[in-house]
Amino acid sequence: MPTESLAAVLEAPIDDDTAFTDGRPVSVEEVQVADPTGEEVLVEIEATSLCHTDVGFARGHFDTPYPLVLGHEGAGVVREVGDQVAELDPGDHVVLGRIACGRCSQCRAGHSNLCSRRVPANESGRLRTGTVPFSRDGDPVHHCLGVSSFTEYTLVTEDVAIPVTDDLPMDRACLLGCGVFTGFGAVENTAGVRIGDSVAIFGVGGVGLNGVQAARICEADPIIAVDMVPEKLDLAREMGATHTIDASDGDPVDAIREIFPEGVDYAFEMTGHSGVITQGLDAVGSKGKSSSSAFRRSGRSRSTSTCTGCCSARRRSVGRCRGRTTSRWRSRSSLTSWPTGRSRSTRS
Structure with missing residues (x-):
């Protein structure tokens, strides 16, 4: 059964300097979050941060469908997992970030910045599985960069959820997702x-x-x-x-x-x-x-x-002439070696 959640919904962009002034063009709405299936994970967001890219979405700088739930830097707790999720369980603490899938031909060739699953998903406002994760009164509400962290609950694919130690403060962990x-x-x-x-x-x-x-x-x-x-x-x-x-x-x-x-x-x-x-x-x-x-x-x-x-x-x-980020984290597994990371082998 879908999960009810309050979310910051961007109805449509405004191409001027009033973005996030007096709440424009974002409103807090109740949305329904789809149940996780396959490799999808339902995460309760504990902390999120604001990136200038979010302002860019509010000003219509990117090709994406609207309305959408903003935010792409988040941290939270896994609440439910799909039947194909291999390395996460309910209760795990995770950081959400725009990480490459690690499995497509571009990722396998070492060009994770050109991940062939991430780019189409971002432009369509869907998850890499094709799921539109949010709805409102039966109408679709789209995803933002595979994360959508300006919400109480979000649905993501397992490959963007990086497990971290439980003692890492969430208000700091969320900063890892983009800027770090x-x-x-x-x-x-x-x-x-x-x-x-x-x-x-x-x-x-x-x-x-x-x-x-x-x-x-x-x-x-x-x-x-x-x-x-x-x-x-x-x-x-x-x-x-x-x-x-x-x-x-x-x-x-x-x-x-x-x-x-x-x-x-x-x-x-x-x-x-x-x-x-x-x-x-x-x-x-x-x-x-x-x-x-x-x-x-x-x-x-x-x-x-x-x-x-x-x-x-x-x-x-x-990197690309369009100036996209070229951080080249090969996959979520490459981040578990960080001091804050937690590999599967360390789990009790």
């Missing part, structure tokens, strides 16, 4: 930063700060953080940045070249702005790599001149 996985994954997985590599990170919000932490853990040096908000730059210092640059004071590329004249080994663009993507390419050395790890609105693409400049200088741009 994306920022950390871009540095460690996509780029493979090593000891002594020079790194510049453009944009030190939730994603960029986790990129800074990852660079510190990888023992990169220097680690240069670029932003226009002094408070964010202060946090970047606390998290491991060796240098900070206020981009509002002048050209950050010139400032980076003053610190590291030959250009850095890796530049990570964490804002989704095309101009910053160009700055990232200009900041790397002749054999450097630039990575974009932020969502950009549908229909926007990197300019041809930017790509041409990248290739002519022997620089390499890592």
Whole structure:
């Protein structure tokens, strides 16, 4: 029998700056959550966080059907499982994130950022199983990025539910689902930063700060953080940045070249702005790599001149020209080795 749940429903986008002002265009509604079947899992959400991508959905920046239940960073407790779920049981604590399936041809080839099950599901507002997980008075309410965490209960596929230890606070665990996985994954997985590599990170919000932490853990040096908000730059210092640059004071590329004249080994663009993507390419050395790890609105693409400049200088741009996240977590199993993770073999 479907589960009743209160959810933040986005009825239709508004393409202006009033998103989330006085509640617009989101309303709290009662929805029905479908029972889990097959590889699906019903999760009671204990904590969720807000990502700028949610604002993008509210402003109509992405191709997706409406209405939908927002949110793609969540943590909660498994309440019911489908008959094909292999590694989760009711009562398990999980983090929900946009993780690749790990089984399709793209994932098996190592291109998990191009997961052939995730992309069509995201664009259709359905789960990877084809299920529309929510309904309201018999009408469908669609999913958001495979998670939909702005609700009391959500339905997800097992492969996006990562088991974590029961003592991890939910209000912190939910942050893992997007910002941590994306920022950390871009540095460690996509780029493979090593000891002594020079790194510049453009944009030190939730994603960029986790990129800074990852660079510190990888023992990169220097680690240069670029932003226009002094408070964010202060946090970047606390998290491991060796240098900070206020981009509002002048050209950050010139400032980076003053610190590291030959250009850095890796530049990570964490804002989704095309101009910053160009700055990232200009900041790397002749054999450097630039990575974009932020969502950009549908229909926007990197300019041809930017790509041409990248290739002519022997620089390499890592990831898709659309600027999608390229964290390359191969599957949910690759995350259970984290200190907060819990593999199946450790279960009692």
